[in-house]
Amino acid sequence: MHHLTPEQQAISREIVRWWEALQPDEADYGKRVQRFGPFAALGRADRAQLRRCRQRDEVLLLAGFHRLAHVLGKLDGVSIARDDEGGGRAILLSDLALTVAVLTHAEHKPGAEFAKSLGSKNDAGRVPMSELRFQQLQTCRDEDMFFRQARRAVDLLRGKVDVGLLALDLLQWLQEYRQPDALPPQKRLKLRWASAYYQASFAEDADTEALPTDTLAGDTK
Numbered sequence: 702m703h704h705l706t707p708e709q710q711a712i713s714r715e716i717v718r719w720w721e722a723l724q725p726d727e728a729d730y731g732k733r734v735q736r737f738g739p740f741a742a743l744g745r746a747d748r749a750q751l752r753r754c755r756q757r758d759e760v761l762l763l764a765g766f767h768r769l770a771h772v773l774g775k776l777d778g779v780s781i782a783r784d785d786e787g788g789g790r791a792i793l794l795s796d797l798a799l800t801v802a803v804l805t806h807a808e809h810k811p812g813a814e815f816a817k818s819l820g821s822k823n824d825a826g827r828v829p830m831s832e833l834r835f836q837q838l839q840t841c842r843d844e845d846m847f848f849r850q851a852r853r854a855v856d857l858l859r860g861k862v863d864v865g866l867l868a869l870d871l872l873q874w875l876q877e878y879r880q881p882d883a884l885p886p887q888k889r890l891k892l893r894w895a896s897a898y899y900q901a902s903f904a905e906d907a908d909t910e911a912l913p914t915d916t917l918a919g920d921t922k
Contacts, residue, residue: 877891
């Protein structure tokens with residue numbers, strides 16, 4: 702796992718807590734407050750609303766999203782901005798909305814890194830995402846295409862990914878898309894994803910070609 706700054710650790714932690722608060726839970730409100738803090742009032746109804754969103758503009762209208770934005774904006778070193786006032790290292794509301802639209806379809810698996818999981822073979826020696834599809838994910842031309850590809854990748858993983866780490870990756874992709882020269886090449890997300898994917902796919906049975914579980918043929922999505 703790559704090194705996370707204190708700000709990234711805090712963002713990841715709060716996003717996981719927010720995601721967990723959205724899951725079905727029979728605990729009384731007092732126990733929810735102890736566990737989820739400012740997210741205690743959220744629940745399965747908010748989750749259902751968020752999961753029905755087909756684009757990020759719909760996410761921007763929901764209370765469950767704005768509760769997360771409000772909490773993240775109070776973290777030390779973190780700022781949330783509207784698109785018309787954003788810049789620098791601030792997290793744009795629209796970027797967070799796209800991230801949320803993907804995360805609500807995930808099933809939190811602590812420590813499961815996104816790109817590494819996409820390249821990790823199952824018991825049958827197959828990787829969840831083929832190399833061709835991975836290259837499509839890596840070369841998305843715009844944010845809408847990236848949203849569709851990221852959603853598909855989460856589906857291929859059957860949702861099992863660390864939602865906090867995935868959120869950081871999605872936010873970094875969006876920031877690098879607008880500011881491609883903000884980081885030196887060796888620190889950019891595409892290189893980290895490529896390294897994680899290929900290292901995972903070559904980790905076992907190096908002499909046997911990894912067979913993808915998904916194929917382009919017959920794909921109707």
